[in-house]
Amino acid sequence: MSSLSRAQRVRRLANLVNLSTPLGLLIATAGRARRRPGPGGLTLAEGYTIPFPPAGAFTVGNVVISPQRFDELIGRNPTVMEHEDVHAWQYVWCGGLPFLPLYALAAGWSWLRTGDVASGNVFERTAGLERGGYREAPVSNAGFRTLAERFQTLTVNPRRLAERSR
Template identity: 60%
Template sequence: MVRLRRVGNLLNLSTPLGVLLATAGRARIRGGPHGLLLAEGCRLPFPDAGAMTIGDVVLTTGRFGDLVGRFPRVLDHEARHADQWLRWGGLPFLPAYLFCAGWSLLRTGDRAVGNRFERAAGLADGGYPDPPPRR
């Protein structure tokens, strides 16, 4: 599955977009588990999450050692997002994700808790709380 995802996310242009963003943010890119490319020290503005996945590229402003120290399964969570990029055909995933994040924010007061993509990637693995939705 990893090889299929890597080829698919390359062809659907999501991984090249991730590499472009990592390069623009002057991140250091290296290989990681699950066939992911880890981009550390990215200087682009991020949402207040520890990491963000674009295709097979996981970007963070800090270091993955620190992030994994706090959330040991975070790279499992990010690999599931890389799978989502493939299933959604690449770039169409971005507006779908943003819509779900906005809907979650309106519904729960948190952009991840009610976001179907974050839930499918495993909230706890990503370091997100799982409170009940706000009414």
């Protein structure tokens, strides 16, 4: 592994101090992922066994976690590590753990606007949708429409909603 740039060392220290990397290591351990050093001071954790979140890879601090092997993941998407590298920086800019609820809000807003958790998510867009393996969904208010339909079903015919949930 080559030496880290000053910026990469700063990111590594910041994500350690802001507790996002320790949380990432804890999540990787809980999911029985095997850890190894990765590019740019990242830690790669592969073989993650917990089915949440449903993603090819996700980053917590400087830890990139995947249920797959990274060589397979990178073979299918050569730019995925560039995408995850940006997420590691986003933890720094958000002060660490506040990134998680901010990301959840951005994913919810994206779903409401596009029906997809990534397309309108400012964090995913900044990291590069295509680099992360995402396709851009158009703004369609699909999530808003889904909620409106469910609300209408609930208010007009609550039994129908109960039947749909079976």
